Amino acid sequence: SAVISQKPSRDICQRGTSLTIQCQVDSQVTMMFWYRQQPGQSLTLIATANQGSEATYESGFVIDKFPISRPNLTFSTLTVSNMSPEDSSIYLCSVTGQGTNTEAFFGQGTRLTVV
Amino acid sequence: DAKTTQPPSMDCAEGRAANLPCNHSTISGNEYVYWYRQIHSQGPQYIIHGLKNNETNEMASLIITEDRKSSTLILPHATLRDTAVYYCIVRSGNTPLVFGKGTRLSVIA
Numbered sequence: 521s522a523v524i525s526q527k528p529s530r531d532i533c534q535r536g537t538s539l540t541i542q543c544q545v546d547s548q549v550t551m552m553f554w555y556r557q558q559p560g561q562s563l564t565l566i567a568t569a570n571q572g573s574e575a576t577y578e579s580g581f582v583i584d585k586f587p588i589s590r591p592n593l594t595f596s597t598l599t600v601s602n603m604s605p606e607d608s609s610i611y612l613c614s615v616t617g618q619g620t621n622t623e624a625f626f627g628q629g630t631r632l633t634v635v
Numbered sequence: 636d637a638k639t640t641q642p643p644s645m646d647c648a649e650g651r652a653a654n655l656p657c658n659h660s661t662i663s664g665n666e667y668v669y670w671y672r673q674i675h676s677q678g679p680q681y682i683i684h685g686l687k688n689n690e691t692n693e694m695a696s697l698i699i700t701e702d703r704k705s706s707t708l709i710l711p712h713a714t715l716r717d718t719a720v721y722y723c724i725v726r727s728g729n730t731p732l733v734f735g736k737g738t739r740l741s742v743i744a
């Protein structure tokens with residue numbers, strides 16, 4: 521299994537500012553994903569973080585709002601830009617290890633509150 | 636969109652088996668059935684997955700029907716710590732997990 525460290529674990533931010541969330545994995549992984557979980561809702565996929573190239577975004581999510589980096593096989597960042605109260609959510613990093621049809625693992629999430 | 640259907644909530648008495656159903660009638664031949672759970676305010680936790688054979692590990696058993704259109708997750712002796720939202724997901728390869736609304740399991744003392 522992979523151990524995922526997400527930072528920060530929580531933050532309270534002013535509207536109009538940006539927050540960068542870090543995801544560090546203890547081993548090289550094939551795939552890294554970012555999810556959002558709005559209050560009382562299920563998880564929604566934001567994007568796939570591609571190593572060395574631009575992330576692949578899901579419908580409804582754009583790079584200008586959620587820029588993502590993945591400089592290597594163990595690290596990725598998600599930035600929530602120009603925040604509004606509607607961005608208040610838990611943001612989660614997920615990884616899949618080597619091999620196919622293997623389980624995905626999740627970080628503990630970053631609880632973001634925008635005021 | 637999620638390809639699975641689960642009851643929104645279930646109750647289970649502590650110490651009894653919890654049987655959580657899932658329908659996935661449009662599952663493709665190369666898609667596995669995965670189960671995760673999310674305990675309040677934590678990241679989802681992997682439980683078990685399978686293709687067509689029944690699977691068992693230290694946490695649970697997964698029973699998949701012969702036609703693969705439905706499955707059941709079994710927690711053999713539910714405890715209060717098993718109270719969580721349980722997600723049934725079908726997935727092929729290493730594609731991202733697509734979450735539905737899951738089943739909120741409440742284990743009652």
